[in-house]
Amino acid sequence: MATKSLLCVQMLLLTSIVFVVLGHEAVKSEQYPLVVSTWPFVEAVRAAWRAVDAGFSSVDAVIEGCSACEELRCDGTVGPGGSPDENGETTIDALVMDGATMEVGAVAAMRYVKDGIRAARLVMQHTKHTLLVGEKASAFAISMGLPGPTNLSSTESMEKWTKWKQNHCQPNFWKNVIPVNSCGPYHGKDSLKLSDRTCSEDSLLGNIESSSSHFSVNNHDTISMAVIDKGGHIAVGTSTNGATFKIPGRVGDGPIVGSSAYADDEVGACGATGDGDIMMRFLPCYQVVESMRLGMEPKLAAKDAISRIARKFPDFVGAVFAVNKNGEHAGACYGWTFQYSVRRPLMDDVKVVTVHPHSLP
Structure with missing residues (x-):
């Protein structure tokens, strides 16, 4: 009798365990995969979604999404053909980060090669470095099979x-x-x-x-994208052709890990856009992820990071989005109205979220 009772207890425990596991997976299936991107770059998010929904990794999806934005020349500030510097030349900055391994690849002030995000991935895949710059970055990308040299002006x-x-x-x-x-x-x-x-x-x-050189959506955008794949792994990527009429050689925060983007599987991710010369001094995306690690919800973590910058630079213009490992997301901005795009399960298409600038406390 005791043996029968023990067997019943074991079966009940097993049933409970199975319920918990299946219940957890059910929750995850509604959260993941997830794609979040700065601005209403809807086609870029759709490209990333097609990849991740088909079972590709978060890194693969980020590459597809940012590459689509480069091809479309989103807002004229991503990919070739936009944002000339003082010499009339367009250069590209890009970054990719794997939140599972914490590996990063990036290129900065890259000339003659239009595929910024793919070049960044090649740096991550085939070198022990994190960042390659200028013509040497171009030579590396071409040697690894990317098309070039190409005139990036339009x-x-x-x-x-x-x-x-x-x-x-x-x-x-x-x-x-x-x-x-x-x-x-x-x-x-x-x-x-x-x-x-x-x-x-x-x-x-x-x-x-x-004279003034204010940043705005008309002269400086970055696509900063975060993807959580079906396995719960997180990656981020960025691409931009920088600030219009920048001094030749200038590098913004696009290829700077922790500033334009940051990801950690254990916590979540962040993407940023705006005045990169100011933002890189504060590493806002690293700050967002670390704040979430300490228990802050995404909305508060995003606002805190932006407020830290605005208190020191009241003329600053910028924004971040934050997403935790559970798929909860939020944005914060200062100096302009910010929009970011989201696609997740149970959504028919990409949703654009509008975030209004907040005042300093």
């Missing part, structure tokens, strides 16, 4: 650059300088004696110092 980017030159190269990203003419070359104002200045230089100095 008719639109060159027209934009020509109009900017006609406007005396305003606005720009210089400060505390004296130009030889309205479009440079420039000298540090402390490097010339007052007696060496001409009247025209003094007047041009005023123009340079009063």
Whole structure:
């Protein structure tokens, strides 16, 4: 009798265990896979969703999503053909991070190769490095099979650059300088004696110092994408052609891990967009993930990271999205209205979420 009772207890325990496991999987099936991306880059999210929903890894899906955005030249600020620098040239920054292994591959100021996100993955796959830059990054990408060399400028980017030159190269990203003419070359104002200045230089100095180079959705977007695959593994990726009329050689936060994006399977992920020159000083996405690790919900973690930046730089413009390992997501922004895109199970298509800027406490 005792043996029969013990057997019943064991069967009940086994049934309970099976129920818990199946129940957990049922919850996961509603949460995963998941794709989240900055901005209403709907086609990019659809491309990532097709890959991850078909069973591909989170890294594979991120590559497909960001690559689609590069091909579509999302908002003119992702992929080739947009955001000319002061010389009229377009360069590309990109990053991919595997939240399971914490491996990262990135390229910065890459010339002549249009496939930024695929180049970043090649760095992660085939080198022990994290970041390759400039023409050497281009040479590496081409040697590994990507098409190139290719002119990354377009008719639109060159027209934009020509109009900017006609406007005396305003606005720009210089400060505390004296130009030889309205479009440079420039000298540090402390490097010339007052007696060496001409009247025209003094007047041009005023123009340079009063000019503004605000970031907005019209001159600087980054696709920053996070994907959780069916196994619960997380990856992030970014791609951008940077800030319009940037000083040649400038690298924003797009290829900087922890700033534009960050992922950890144990916690969640974050993506960012905005004034990368400011954002990289705070590593907001690393901050978001670490805040969630300490128990903050995504909404509070996102707001906290943005507030830290805005308190120091009240003219800052930027945004982040946060997603935890359970698939809960939220966004926060300052200085502009931000939108991010989401696709998950039980949704017929991509949903665009609008986030309004919040004030500092």
